[in-house]
Amino acid sequence: xxxxxxxxxxxxERRDHAGMRRVLQPRAAADExxxxxxxxxxxxxxxxxxxxxxxxxxxRWGAGATGSxxxxxxxxxxxxxxxxxxxxxxxxxxxxxxxxxxANLGAVxxxxxxxxxxxxxxxxxxxxxxxxxxxxxTLVVTPHRDVAAVGRVLSGRTQARAVVVTDAVFSVDGDxxxxxxxxxxxxxxxxxxxxxxxxxxGVLGPGGRGMCAAAGIAGEGDVVQTVTLSKSLGAQGGxxxxxxxxxxxxxxxxxxxxxxxxxxxxxVGAAAAALSVLREEPELASRVRANAAELHGLxxxxxxxxxxxxxxxxxxxVGDPGVAVAAARRLLDEGIRVxxxxxxxxxxxxxxxxxxxRADLTPDVLARAASGVERALAAVVNP
Ligand code: PMP
Numbered sequence: 118x119x120x121x122x123x124x125x126x127x128x129x130e131r132r133d134h135a136g137m138r139r140v141l142q143p144r145a146a147a148d149e150x151x152x153x154x155x156x157x158x159x160x161x162x163x164x165x166x167x168x169x170x171x172x173x174x175x176x177r178w179g180a181g182a183t184g185s186x187x188x189x190x191x192x193x194x195x196x197x198x199x200x201x202x203x204x205x206x207x208x209x210x211x212x213x214x215x216x217x218x219x220a221n222l223g224a225v226x227x228x229x230x231x232x233x234x235x236x237x238x239x240x241x242x243x244x245x246x247x248x249x250x251x252x253x254x255t256l257v258v259t260p261h262r263d264v265a266a267v268g269r270v271l272s273g274r275t276q277a278r279a280v281v282v283t284d285a286v287f288s289v290d291g292d293x294x295x296x297x298x299x300x301x302x303x304x305x306x307x308x309x310x311x312x313x314x315x316x317x318x319g320v321l322g323p324g325g326r327g328m329c330a331a332a333g334i335a336g337e338g339d340v341v342q343t344v345t346l347s348k349s350l351g352a353q354g355g356x357x358x359x360x361x362x363x364x365x366x367x368x369x370x371x372x373x374x375x376x377x378x379x380x381x382x383x384x385v386g387a388a389a390a391a392l393s394v395l396r397e398e399p400e401l402a403s404r405v406r407a408n409a410a411e412l413h414g415l416x417x418x419x420x421x422x423x424x425x426x427x428x429x430x431x432x433x434x435v436g437d438p439g440v441a442v443a444a445a446r447r448l449l450d451e452g453i454r455v456x457x458x459x460x461x462x463x464x465x466x467x468x469x470x471x472x473x474x475r476a477d478l479t480p481d482v483l484a485r486a487a488s489g490v491e492r493a494l495a496a497v498v499n500p
Contacts, residue, residue, distance in 0.1 A: 136438060136439045136442060137438065137460065150449065150453065150454045151452055151453045151482065151485070151486065153455050153472045153474070154454045154471070154472075154473065156316075156348035156473060157351050158320055158348055158429040158473065158476065159319055159351065159391070159394075159475065159476050161391045163351075164394065167351055167387045167390045167391050168387070170390030171352070171383040171384070171386050171387035171390075172383070173386060174385060175382055175383040177194075178194055178386075179382060181378065181381055181382075182378055182379030182380060182382060183378075184379065185375060185377060185378055185379060186374060186375070186377075187368070187375060189379075190378055190379025192382060194386065195380065197389070198389045199212060201392055202344075202392065205326060205392055205395075205396065206327055206330060207326060207330050207336045208342060208359055209359070209360055210359065210363070211358040212356060212374065213346075214356060214357065214374055214380070215355070215377050215379065215380045215381075216354060216355050217313075217315050217343065217345025217347060217355035218244040219355060219377060220343045220345070220356055220357050220373075221242070221248050222244060223367055223371035223373035224248070224311060224341060224343055224367065225249060225280070225282060225311065226248055226251050226372065226373070227367050227372075228309060228311065229253075229254040229280050230252070230254060230278075232276055232277040232278055233252070233255070233276055233279065233280060234257065234270070234274045234275075234276040234278070234279040235252055235254035235255065235279075235280050235282065236259055236270050236279065236280070236281045237249055237256065237258050237259070237281075238258075238259060238261060238262065238283045238294065239258050239261050240261045240284065240287045240289060240290070241282060241313070242284055242287075242288050242315065243462075245282055248282075254280070261287075262295055264298040264299055267281055267299060267302055268302045268306070271302065271303070271305075274306070278308075278309075279303075279306060279307065279308035280308060280310075280311055281299055281302075281303045281308050281309070282311045282313075283299060283311075283312055284315070284316070285313060285314045285317040285321070285327065285328035285329070286315075286317045286320070286427055286428035287316075288430065289430075289432065289462070289469065290424050291316070291424070291426040291427060291428055291431060291432055291471075292424055292425070292426075292427050293317075293427035293428065294312070294328070296334065297332040297334065300332070300334045300339075300340060303339065309339050309340075309341060310334075310340050311342075312340065313343045314327040314328060314342050314343065314344045315345045316429065316430060317428055318344045318348070318349050319348070319395055319402055319405075320349060320402055321406070322402075323399070324395065324399030324402060325395050325399065325401065325402030327344070329342055341358070341359040342357070342358040343355065343357050343358070344356050346387075346388040349391070349395070349402075350388045350391040350392060350395075351387065351391050352385075352388040352391060353380070353381070353384040353387075353388075354384045354388060401476045402476075404476040405429045405474060406429075408429075408475070408476065409426040409428065409429050409430070411480065411483050412426075412474055412487060413425065413426050413431050415486075415487035415488075416487050416490060416491075418487075419487055419490070419491035420491070421490065421491060429474050430471060431471075431473070431474065432458075432469045432471055432472075433470040433490060435468050435469055435470055436467065437468060438468040440468070440497050441458070441459055441468035441470055442457055442459065444457075444490070444496075444497045445457040445470060447493040447497060448470075448489055448490065448493045451489055451493070453485070453489045453490075455470050455472045455486075455490070456470065457469075458470075458471050470490060470494075472490065
C-alpha cells in the first residue's frame with residue numbers, strides 16, 4: 118500500500134530543490150525590524166483609535182458574528198459600517214464580506230454565469246483568478262493594461278452578458294489599471310466593469326477614496342468595486358460596492374457571502390474607526406503616494422530597476438528567484454523586512470523584491486531602505 122502522503126513529500130522535495138519552499142515566519146508582537154512588507158499603508162493597524170474601537174466592538178457585539186449574514190451575522194454595526202463605506206467611496210451601496218478574497222469570489226461568481234463573457238487582465242490578483250475559474254463563464258485573459266484588446270474581445274462577443282475585471286493597482290508591480298478607458302470600453306459594449314480597489318482604497322483618489330473616485334466613475338450603475346479592509350484600513354474583511362441591485366443579488370446568490378460566518382464585530386469596529394481617521398486626515402493618502410515616489414527615485418538613483426509606482430507598492434525587478442530570496446533574507450538580517458515575489462506568484466525569471474511604504478515613514482527611513490536594498494542585492498549577486 119502506498120503512503121497517501123508520499124506525493125506531498127515528493128512535491129516538498131521538488132520545491133526544496135528549486136529553491137521555492139515557503140515557510141511561515143511568525144513575528145514577535147514588538148520586533149525592532151523596519152517593516153516594509155506589510156500592507157498597513159496608513160499605519161492604522163496598531164493605531165490606538167483603531168485597536169480600542171476593535172475592543173469596544175467585541176465587548177458590545179461579541180467576539181464572533183455568531184452566524185452567517187442571512188441568519189444572525191448581520192448586526193447594526195455591520196449595517197452602519199456598510200453605509201459609511203459606501204458614502205466614503207461614492208457608491209450607492211456596499212456589502213461586507215469576511216475577507217477581500219471572498220468579496221472577489223462572491224462578486225465575480227454571482228455576477229457571471231455560463232452565459233457570460235469574462236474578460237480579465239493577465240496580472241489580476243489570485244482571488245480574481247480563482248473567482249474566474251469558479252464562475253463557469255467563458256474566460257478571456259487579455260494582456261496587461263491593454264484596453265484595445267479588451268475592446269476587441271468585447272466587440273466580438275456572442276455571450277448574452279459581459280464583465281470586465283481588473284485590479285485598480287496591481288499587487289505585484291504596483292502599477293495602475295487604466296480604469297477610465299476600461300469603463301468607456303465596457304460601457305460601449307454593454308459590459309459591467311469590476312474594479313478591485315484592494316491597493317487603492319486609502320491611497321489613491323481624493324482623500325484615499327480609491328481609483329474609481331479618481332477616475333470619476335464611482336457610483337456609475339455599470340461599475341462594481343471590491344475592497345479589502347485589511348490593507349489601508351488596518352483591519353480584516355472585504356466589501357463589494359455598487360448599485361443596490363448588485364448588493365441585493367449578492368445577498369441572494371453569492372455563496373461566499375451566504376455560506377460564510379459574518380465578519381467578526383472587532384474587525385468591523387476597527388475598519389469603521391480607521392475610515393473615520395482617514396476622513397479626518399485625508400493627507401495620510403497623499404503622504405503614502407509621496408513616500409512611494411520618493412523611495413522609487415532613491416532606488417533608481419542606486420541603479421535598480423523599479424517600475425513607476427502608482428500606489429504604495431514599489432517593486433524592484435530582480436529576475437532570478439534565488440537572488441530575490443537571498444536578498445530579502447539578507448535585508449532581514451539587517452533589520453529590514455521586504456516582500457519577495459517569486460514563482461508561482463510571478464512568471465519564471467520575473468522575481469521581485471516588493472517594498473511597501475507607509476504614510477509615517479520619514480526621509481531617513483526611506484534612504485536607509487533604498488541603500489539597504491542596493492547593498493543586499495549587490496552582496497548576493499557579487500558575493
Ligand atoms: N485583491 C488584491 C488585489 C489583493 O492584493 C488581496 C490581498 N492580498 C486581496 C484581493 C484579498 O484581500 P484579503 O486579504 O482581505 O482577503
